[in-house]
Amino acid sequence: MPKIKYIEHNGKEHIVDVPLGWSVMEGAVKNMIPGIDADCGGACACATCHVYVDPAWAAKLPPKEDMEETMLDFAQDLEANSRLSCQIKVTKELDGFTVRLPKSQH
Amino acid sequence: MEKFVIVGAGQAAAQAIASLRAEGYSGAITLVGDELYPPYQRPPLSKAYLLGKLERDRLFLKPDQFYTEAGVELRLGVQATAIDRPARRLQLSDSSSLRYDKLLLATGTRVRRIRVPGAELAGVHYLRSIADVDLLRPALVPGKKLAVIGGGYIGLEVAAVAVKLGLEVTVFEALERLMARAVSPALSEFYLAEHRAAGVKFHLNTGVEGFTGDGELRAVRAGGAEHAADLALVGIGVLPNAEIAAAAGLSCDDGIVVNRYCASVDDPEIFAAGDCTRHHGRDGSLLRLECVQNAIDQAKHAALAMLGRPTPYSEVPWFWSDQYDLKLQIAGLARPGDDLVLRGNPAARKFAVFHLRKGLVAAVEAVNAAPEYIVGRKLITDATPVSVERLADTAISMKQIA
Numbered sequence: 114m115p116k117i118k119y120i121e122h123n124g125k126e127h128i129v130d131v132p133l134g135w136s137v138m139e140g141a142v143k144n145m146i147p148g149i150d151a152d153c154g155g156a157c158a159c160a161t162c163h164v165y166v167d168p169a170w171a172a173k174l175p176p177k178e179d180m181e182e183t184m185l186d187f188a189q190d191l192e193a194n195s196r197l198s199c200q201i202k203v204t205k206e207l208d209g210f211t212v213r214l215p216k217s218q219h
Numbered sequence: 220m221e222k223f224v225i226v227g228a229g230q231a232a233a234q235a236i237a238s239l240r241a242e243g244y245s246g247a248i249t250l251v252g253d254e255l256y257p258p259y260q261r262p263p264l265s266k267a268y269l270l271g272k273l274e275r276d277r278l279f280l281k282p283d284q285f286y287t288e289a290g291v292e293l294r295l296g297v298q299a300t301a302i303d304r305p306a307r308r309l310q311l312s313d314s315s316s317l318r319y320d321k322l323l324l325a326t327g328t329r330v331r332r333i334r335v336p337g338a339e340l341a342g343v344h345y346l347r348s349i350a351d352v353d354l355l356r357p358a359l360v361p362g363k364k365l366a367v368i369g370g371g372y373i374g375l376e377v378a379a380v381a382v383k384l385g386l387e388v389t390v391f392e393a394l395e396r397l398m399a400r401a402v403s404p405a406l407s408e409f410y411l412a413e414h415r416a417a418g419v420k421f422h423l424n425t426g427v428e429g430f431t432g433d434g435e436l437r438a439v440r441a442g443g444a445e446h447a448a449d450l451a452l453v454g455i456g457v458l459p460n461a462e463i464a465a466a467a468g469l470s471c472d473d474g475i476v477v478n479r480y481c482a483s484v485d486d487p488e489i490f491a492a493g494d495c496t497r498h499h500g501r502d503g504s505l506l507r508l509e510c511v512q513n514a515i516d517q518a519k520h521a522a523l524a525m526l527g528r529p530t531p532y533s534e535v536p537w538f539w540s541d542q543y544d545l546k547l548q549i550a551g552l553a554r555p556g557d558d559l560v561l562r563g564n565p566a567a568r569k570f571a572v573f574h575l576r577k578g579l580v581a582a583v584e585a586v587n588a589a590p591e592y593i594v595g596r597k598l599i600t601d602a603t604p605v606s607v608e609r610l611a612d613t614a615i616s617m618k619q620i621a
């Protein structure tokens with residue numbers, strides 16, 4: 114299983130195995146990593162699964178779909194490397210993938 | 220040690236546990252649920268999970284470890300049958316009972332059963348739980364005829380999945396338009412056309428009179444005619460699970476009546492959250508909501524109230540529905556008499572309807588239109604006055620309107 118690294122806003126790191134095909138959001142929720150709320154459960158409807166993607170990895174991700182792009186557009190503390198983690202699917206290539214979590218999801 | 224008991228292991232319960240611990244509650248928590256599972260997400264039951272695109276594991280809201288670490292005693296497969304308020308004891312179906320200091324009712328709703336001849340035939344399905352999907356999913360065989368009774372969200376989401384799986388789908392709706400309780404006529408019309416284009420057939424203004432068959436469903440009787448059907452899915456609404464509250468003398472009125480803090484109006488040790496509550500909307504009117512947002516947000520407020528730090532619930536409701544590649548996102552609450560403003564063109568499969576009341580946005584319904592949804596939600600929350608002309612003008616971006 115690919116390993117995904119989540120870095121909380123306070124710097125605390127979590128490295129967990131996430132099954133192929135799951136989303137990066139699900140990896141956080143199923144491992145109780147604080148900082149991702151995911152109220153809508155991955156329906157791209159709540160924008161409470163906002164993460165910052167490590168720049169070294171950004172290029173390896175498929176581009177955002179329109180819905181994600183616009184949901185993010187209005188997220189708080191938006192940065193160039195902001196993504197909705199429910200829309201990032203875990204693949205073999207993402208072994209070692211790293212995201213930072215924002216201060217708050219609301 | 221102080222002891223909190225939560226009845227109903229659903230969306231609201233999972234949030235309440237997380238919030239209680241995050242807010243520093245260190246007493247005992249027992250969760251009583253009559254399903255066999257710990258809290259799980261229901262929305263995928265009529266979407267990706269029904270389609271077979273999501274494994275069961277992925278439905279659960281929290282991993283098992285969450286309950287262990289939070290020190291929650293799980294009593295699953297057990298029903299709460301009575302509340303003895305003077306003794307502060309909850310009676311359970313396995314003849315045991317639980318003492319509580321504070322009790323949270325998060326019992327949700329159950330499906331409304333159809334009362335017509337033949338309703339007991341095998342092949343007549345409902346959809347609320349994993350157990351329901353376990354029965355329905357194997358029956359969704361390509362080529363079979365599915366009758367969907369009720370053109371609401373659940374019926375239409377199932378119709379979309381079933382037609383994708385290769386079934387012949389017919390929807391029977393008693394009212395003249397789809398999702399009539401929930402959305403404006405423009406959306407009803409749009410979704411009707413989309414479903415028709417996908418091959419779904421409709422009988423509007425057509426109440427179902429009965430089911431016929433010999434042990435197994437063969438046909439649906441509706442509008443005076445027989446319509447062949449191999450299986451039926453009934454989606455005609457839900458009823459709040461409020462009986463144990465009512466029997467204990469708590470005020471109930473299509474739901475357990477709570478105050479702004481998600482506390483019972485009759486008993487300071489009892490709280491309620493989620494689909495089962497009748498509560499005050501932002502405009503003060505009493506209502507009952509059936510959506511994930513309400514379950515999550517009420518659970519947060521209920522948890523604080525249980526800890527003696529009540530905060531008023533006033534979040535703007537939001538909801539979504541997935542049918543085909545269409546994402547419907549709704550925020551706020553529409554009422555009859557609202558002024559409707561259409562933004563965008565339904566033919567482009569990307570548009571929104573704003574509901575204005577006294578110059579303020581009261582609700583927005585957005586189809587594949589996230590900016591309209593997100594900004595609409597903000598306009599509702601902040602009660603920002605907007606002009607109809609600007610809202611309707613797609614040359615002005617939602618960012619400029621925000």
Ligand SMILES: Cc1cc2nc3c(=O)[nH]c(=O)nc-3n(C[C@H](O)[C@H](O)[C@H](O)COP(=O)(O)OP(=O)(O)OC[C@H]3O[C@@H](n4cnc5c(N)ncnc54)[C@H](O)[C@@H]3O)c2cc1C
Binds near residue numbers: 227347493495
């Ligand atoms: C098929 C389907 C699709 C949906 N799609 C969406 C969607 O797209 N978006 C959205 O926002 N919402 C959707 N919803 C609604 C959403 O799932 C509910 O609003 C939400 O689950 C409510 O949470 P709750 O905790 O109040 O109740 P529930 O999640 O229903 O949990 C209540 C639990 O309490 C149990 N219970 C009841 N009485 C007792 C008792 N006496 N003793 C023990 N246990 C008891 C019930 O069996 C149930 O397990 C959907 C619902 C369904 C069924």
Ligand code: FES
Binds near residue numbers: 153
């Ligand atoms: S979980 Fe709701 S948008 Fe990602």
